[in-house]
Amino acid sequence: MPRSVPLAERLRQSSEQPPKWHLDVVHHCLKLTWGHIPGWRPASGRGSGTGSMGGPTDEADISGSLKRILEVIRRHLGMEVAYISEFIGSRAVFRAVDAPGLEAMIKVGDSVSLDDVYCRHILAGRLPEFIPDTSSEPVAMALPITRNLPIGKHLSVPLKLRNGNVYGMFCCLGPQPDHTLHARDLQTMKAFAELAALDIEQALTVQRTFDAKRDRVRKAIDExxxxxxxxxxxxxxxxxxxxxxxxxxxxxxxxxxxxxxxxxxxxxxxxxxxxxxxxxxxxxxxxxxxxxxxxxxxxxxxxxxxxxxxxxxxxxxxxxxxxxxxxxxxxxxxxxxxxxxxxxxxxxxxxxxxxxxxxxxxxxxxxxxxxxxxxxxxxxxxxxxxxxxxxxxxxxxxxxxxxxxxxxxxxxxxxxxx
Missing domain, CATH: 3.20.20.450 (EAL domain)
Incomplete structure (x- = not known):
């Protein structure tokens, strides 16, 4: 039996109230998750990300306003992990996360190479947004992350801003396939993603205003x-x-x-x-x-x-x-x-x-x-x-x-x- 099965069994038990895992189980999670993905980087503290959210809307602030949205959709879909990522260069930075009991696996500010996750494949049409069973998708099975986490089900939609740019992804996943998921669940998720995109758009507007103020003051000092x-x-x-x-x-x-x-x-x-x-x-x-x-x-x-x-x-x-x-x-x-x-x-x-x-x-x-x-x-x-x-x-x-x-x-x- 693969080492990931005990973790998956525990994950299935965490639909509404996550169990209080013992320390050995947390260590097991760490060995099986993001830390074993090539190119994974942990968060280095609040506001330390390399993205656009470096001032009043850094990752800790934006995750606070979006976490409630993630929690609702995660519970509705019966998933174990829900997150919002931002694309920065060749990496996906986690800006909001809801993964009760799995905080050692994934947290706000962590980042992962876009080459190692599903995002680019979904945007390019090589993977569908709606995957109730990853074993039916050869592209997904070819990615090490599918086995290492493991990922058995995966729903993900792009977060599009009003200017047409893709900010990142709105994603839910779990360790086991779930054939009870329906296409209408994807539509529900898209509706929540639109709400999240509005919240992100407002945060970006605040950030741009902050940056403009700071740039004015910086210029006055430097010049x-x-x-x-x-x-x-x-x-x-x-x-x-x-x-x-x-x-x-x-x-x-x-x-x-x-x-x-x-x-x-x-x-x-x-x-x-x-x-x-x-x-x-x-x-x-x-x-x-x-x-x-x-x-x-x-x-x-x-x-x-x-x-x-x-x-x-x-x-x-x-x-x-x-x-x-x-x-x-x-x-x-x-x-x-x-x-x-x-x-x-x-x-x-x-x-x-x-x-x-x-x-x-x-x-x-x-x-x-x-x-x-x-x-x-x-x-x-x-x-x-x-x-x-x-x-x-x-x-x-x-x-x-x-x-x-x-x-x-x-x-x-x-x-x-x-």
Missing amino acids: HEISIVYQPIWHVATGRPIGLECLSRFSALPLRPPNEWIAEAAETGLGVELEMAAIKLAMSSLPSFPPEAYLAVNASPATILSPELSETLATLPVERIVVELTEHEMVESYNEIIATLQPFRTRGLRLAVDDAGTGYSSLQHILYLRPDLIKLDMNLTRSIDLDPSRRALASALVKFARETNARIIAKAWRQTPS
Whole structure:
């Protein structure tokens, strides 16, 4: 009796509730399955595939939305394995899999050579989409995978996108022939494949949008389409500038406000790289300003915690630098930020918190981080001379700053001539 028979017998028992196999049975599966197919490659982690799904719609994400479709059709057909593959070059990459109890055999992200599976033969018409008994198909029997798994029944239809391209295959298979399968089962499977193709089409649209955003940000960084303007910070009593805030500007297309570029960079995983490019550019002009003037640079929590910022600060006169915590991201750990900045603050680096008086998060930053500078938001300072409520809140923050040895910076403050 072939070694595959015990496995096949166990597979037949897993129609609705897969049995809890013992470890020796799992090892048996591994010996008989994809690992013995020439050219088979295991998954190397989430998002590691070589296909088009490398960003927000990587294989783990897309498999989550399609697995329910696979489970329904697998149960309906009485199959043991159902999967969706994507064709990438000469390989089929598994993007969604439903194979209860057989996770050691096949999982999302694995790939196999198209020369070793049925896909190309089905697309070329050498094999039918509907195979209730593989022993009746010489082409199928000539493929080692038919014996190694084994495959006794096989239904597979191409996943076609609206542009006519074939994305991959929608496939169900089992170890034993099943002559109760009917041509109408293939029609049912095609209907489910159409649903899956719609889901994939939406995922690809999201991916293309993501890629376009990332490419725009990458171009802005690589082609140095970032510039810095220096906004002076004035001492009210002396009327002299004591520092300058470094503000990023973008010449890249599309022309839009800096906050939109920064948000898009964060969304596409380039936030730290973009901010560091701006910070390094701003710091390159530090020697051009009077030694008593400081430069203030904006940094998100992720950038503050990055090794790139620490490495840059280690080479600079930090007593002339203010790091201003931005509001683009939530602070997940104040303790980490405190610990990261503490060596530099000991050497004279100052920390600023922006938009004080406009929200709960800025007040949290003030309480937990004990900043050296507290910047009052322009919505608080605008028309403060005419609004008692604004004056009361600003006065409270001024008192807080005085008691914690911090200084106040009022944004967008204007003195109206009398």
